[in-house]
Amino acid sequence: MNNRNLSFWLFLAPALLALTLVVFFPFIYGFIYSFTDWNGLTASKFIGLANYVEVFQDAEFLDAIVFTVLFAVVSIILVNILGLSLALMVTQKIKSNNLLRTVFFMPNLIGGLILGFIWQFIFVSAFSAIGDALGIEALQGWLSTTETGFWGLVILNVWQYAGYIMIIYIAYLQSVPQELLEAAEIDGASAFQRFWKVKFPLVAPAFTISLFLTLSNAFKLYDQNLALTNGGPFGSTQMLAMEIYNTAFSDYEMAYAQSKAVIFFILVAAVALTQVYYNKKREVDL
Amino acid sequence: MLHGKMKSKLFLVFALLAVMLMVACGDSDDTEETSGTENAGGSQEEVAVDIFQFKVEFKEQFEEIIAMYEEENPDVNMSVQTVGGGNDYAASLKSQMASGNEPVIFNIGGPTDVEEYEEYLADVSDTEAASLALDGTLNGIEEDGKVWGLPFAQEGYGLIYNKEILEQAGINPEELTTFEDLEEALATIDSQKEELGLDAAMALPAKELWVMGNHLANHYIAPEFNSDIMTAYEAPSIDFEYGDQMKRMLDLQNQYSVQPVLSLDYSMQVEQLFSLGKVAMIQQGNWIYPTVEQMDAEFAQDNIGMIPMPFEGEKSDSLPVGVPQYWVVNKNSSEEQQQAAKDFLDWMYTSDAGKEFVLNEFKFIPAYEGYDADKIADPLSQAVYNYASEGKTIGWTFMANPVGWNEDVMGANMQRYLVDDIEWQEVLDTAESEWEKSRQ
Known part of the structure; x- marks a missing residue:
């Protein structure tokens, strides 16, 4: 027993050590710094909750929260609908199954910055060229307004993550027992009924995972945001992570940015944990 | 069977992680040691001057001029780190300072930065370059007869x-x-x-x-x-x-x-x-x-x-x-390092070889007296x-x-x-x- 304990901790130690060094310590330091007037070089005094009071009067930060939440809601819904549809499609008996899976997953292998720049080119140059050719006014000037910036980000995000989420849904769809589906078919259930009444409840655990992943991902999005719109026009498409980064590194208000980051952390943790809790309750065991 | 396979896979993953971590730790030990010996040696004969600069556009040319300078001055050992313009530079400079790995020469942008880096700036008014700086190019970096930085260019x-x-x-x-x-x-x-x-x-x-x-x-x-x-x-x-x-x-x-x-x-x-x-x-x-x-x-x-x-x-x-940026010398580095840094900056902007390089290779618009304006290459x-x-x-x-x-x-x-x-x-x-x- 003792021996087993030792090997247990021995194996855990490297990961635990790394985690402590690069996650826990900085986190605690950051938390402490958020109560000071730290400018990145020196922290001269504790100023209590002053930073936090200021955060809630910061219009830019509040705008970023609203924008991020909107973005998260829309993109979570779309990513999951598209991901599930793709999964249903490639689990049918069609010939090019494997090829399609690879193709759908591929966007996820490209780095966020590069994707951002590629889509920037598509939205700005390709869209306007197509718009010119077909005479569609709506394709002009993408990313130059808040609305097109928003939808640009949503399209990019959905395109990138739908394939990843698809893989998760495929795993669960394939583990749905064949006999249940056959029994349902014999009982005269239509294709839609088989999906809605049998498959759907059984893939519920996949929703828990997928929603959690897409949620935390949507909230923490930074590189795509940076490459695609860089917050423009006039800072209106700035998401939370970027707003915090800019407070820290272009306004040099490190401590203030830390307090924003703490609030950001609490927000994401609260939303994500609530979501997991509710989804867990809905899962069906076989 | 499957279970066994899983276990052995898990073991492999952990083993890999452990090895990676050890390599990482070993690495950092190594670098500390070598830099330690360098410093010890440096105080006797070699002076190490670390430069942390932001102008990506002239990174290669800048490294060339440094190689030239090192050839002429074998007792100076310089190293350059270039970090992309704008926000990234400010952020990485801060983390360099915070990590205790402070550069000897770095760049700042004007009075706002002077205030921020107050504790780091050495007075460079005793350099030749400072006395040759064109009228107005030291505005904003000069205080009570002290000069905190030398202009890059105009x-x-x-x-x-x-x-x-x-x-x-x-x-x-x-x-x-x-x-x-x-x-x-x-x-x-x-x-x-x-x-x-x-x-x-x-x-x-x-x-x-x-x-x-x-x-x-x-x-x-x-x-x-x-x-x-x-x-x-x-x-x-x-x-x-x-x-x-x-x-x-x-x-x-x-x-x-x-x-x-x-x-x-x-x-x-x-x-x-x-x-x-x-x-x-x-x-x-x-x-x-x-x-x-x-x-x-x-x-x-x-x-x-x-x-x-x-x-x-x-x-x-x-x-x-x-003037978009200034060169500054870090007050916290040793006397020898500060002197070596000033010598280098002087050489770059006031020696004949340096001037030649500034005009033709950097393609700078000089911010100092004593340059031949006809040699400025481009019409802008x-x-x-x-x-x-x-x-x-x-x-x-x-x-x-x-x-x-x-x-x-x-x-x-x-x-x-x-x-x-x-x-x-x-x-x-x-x-x-x-x-x-x-x-x-």
């Missing part, structure tokens, strides 16, 4: 035009000194844009906050502060004495620009539109020269020129010229140098404006104005109140 901006197109349209750029002249000229070009093969007369990259918030705005703000960077730095408020002219210039550029302006960025403006002859005129600075040269060397050499933006007031026909730098030597300049006071004010307040609100989100008066009002707020 830069200037204005309206850069395509000679051939202007000629074809029958316009002499030298005569475009007032708003009326410029308006008329742009109208003429606009009316013939099909014959001239243009998309539009101008290109306003309104997506780039700095083009509007830093540069355009500065042309009509600096005169208010008498072009003095310290006056701007200490000003408790801003009145926008020339706010109407700023609006007029912005409107003019917008009216004759390729649309929609908010989609236009720097690279489209300079590369796709101006270098390919799709627009006649753009608001930019001498730093675009290498880019234009890459696109079309002949065009860059013979076919472009720069004139100032129009301004009604004392400083009409003047180009905004300033030449224009800047000429205006500067005739004293026809407006300062770059935007370097001393409140942190974030140029882009996040001025630039962003100009964008709002351009899409009719807000009125011009609101741009000015917000800017005024934000200025006062941060200067309290």
Whole structure:
């Protein structure tokens, strides 16, 4: 027993050590710094909750929260609908199954910055060229307004993550027992009924995972945001992570940015944990 | 069976992780040791000078000049780290300082940075370069006879035009000194844009906050502060004495620009539109020269020129010229290191070999006396140098404006104005109140 304990901790130690060094310590330091007037070089005094009071009067930060939440809601819904549809499609008996899976997953292998720049080119140059050719006014000037910036980000995000989420849904769809589906078919259930009444409840655990992943991902999005719109026009498409980064590194208000980051952390943790809790309750065991 | 497989896989993963971690730890031990011995050796014979600089554009040339210097001075051991311009540099410099791995030479941008890095700056007034610095280039970095930094170079901006197109349209750029002249000229070009093969007369990259918030705005703000960077730095408020002219210039550029302006960025403006002859005129600075040269060397050499933006007031026909960055020496490094750093900077800007390199390889517009102006290669730098030597300049006071004010307040609100989100008066009002707020 003792021996087993030792090997247990021995194996855990490297990961635990790394985690402590690069996650826990900085986190605690950051938390402490958020109560000071730290400018990145020196922290001269504790100023209590002053930073936090200021955060809630910061219009830019509040705008970023609203924008991020909107973005998260829309993109979570779309990513999951598209991901599930793709999964249903490639689990049918069609010939090019494997090829399609690879193709759908591929966007996820490209780095966020590069994707951002590629889509920037598509939205700005390709869209306007197509718009010119077909005479569609709506394709002009993408990313130059808040609305097109928003939808640009949503399209990019959905395109990138739908394939990843698809893989998760495929795993669960394939583990749905064949006999249940056959029994349902014999009982005269239509294709839609088989999906809605049998498959759907059984893939519920996949929703828990997928929603959690897409949620935390949507909230923490930074590189795509940076490459695609860089917050423009006039800072209106700035998401939370970027707003915090800019407070820290272009306004040099490190401590203030830390307090924003703490609030950001609490927000994401609260939303994500609530979501997991509710989804867990809905899962069906076989 | 499956279970067993899983277990062995898990084991493999952990083993790998452990190895990686050990390698990582081992690595860091190694570097510490070597740097330790270097330092110990350094105090006897070799001086190690670490440079942390931001100008990516001249990274290779800079490394060359350092190799040259090391050859001449074998007892100096230099290393350069270059980190991309703008925000990234400031962020990485901070983390370098915080990690205790402080560079001996680094860059700062003006009075705001001087205040921030106060504890790190050594006085460099005893260098030869400091005594040779041109009038005005030390503004904002000089205090009570102490000089905190040495200027990199000078830069200037204005309206850069395509000679051939202007000629074809029958316009002499030298005569475009007032708003009326410029308006008329742009109208003429606009009316013939099909014959001239243009998309539009101008290109306003309104997506780039700095083009509007830093540069355009500065042309009509600096005169208010008498072009003095310290006056701007200490000003408790801003009145926008020339706010109407700023609006007029912005409107003019917008009216004759390729649309929609908010989609236009720097690279489209300079590369796709101006270098390919799709627009006649753009608001930019001498730093675009290498880019234009890459696109079309002949065009860059013979076919472009720069004139100032129009301004009604004392400083009409003047180009905004300033120093973008300064070299500073870290006070916390050892005496020998500080001396070696100063020697190097002196050598780079005042020795014959150094001067040659600064002009021909860096392609800088020198900020020091004793350079042969005829050797300045490109026409844009030449224009800047000429205006500067005739004293026809407006300062770059935007370097001393409140942190974030140029882009996040001025630039962003100009964008709002351009899409009719807000009125011009609101741009000015917000800017005024934000200025006062941060200067309290």
